[in-house]
Amino acid sequence: MTQQNLEELYNLVKQRKENPIDGSYTDYLFKKGLDKILKKVGEETTEVIVAAKNSDPAELQYETADLLYHLIVLLVECDLPFEKIKEELGSRVGQMSQFKDRAPIKKL
Helix, strand or coil, X not given: CCCCCHHHHHHHHHHHHHCCCCCCHHXXXXXXXXXXXXXXXXXXXXXXXXXXXXXXXXXXXXXXXXXXXXXXXXXXXXXXXXXXXXXXXXXXXCCCCCCCXXXXXXXX
16 A cells, blocks of 8 residues: 655655646645645544544544645645644654653653
């Protein structure tokens, strides 16, 4: 089975925005604009939650892929490079949460 990483997907979606393929779903989303893209992100988020609550791994896999795709479309629409997301995630590596209700770490 073919696999695709998120950076490859981002680059493909960006390419599709720059060189639209008339009639494609990606082109449809970009033509409809930010409000439509945001609506789809919201819908897909809800579907991921429902799939997780239903304890159906196949449904969760499918809906998560949909959500990630629509998030990537949103990033491209907002001209936020994928590199910036990777940088943000990298800046969090090894950081402890600031939540006060977290139990203290016990030393062994």
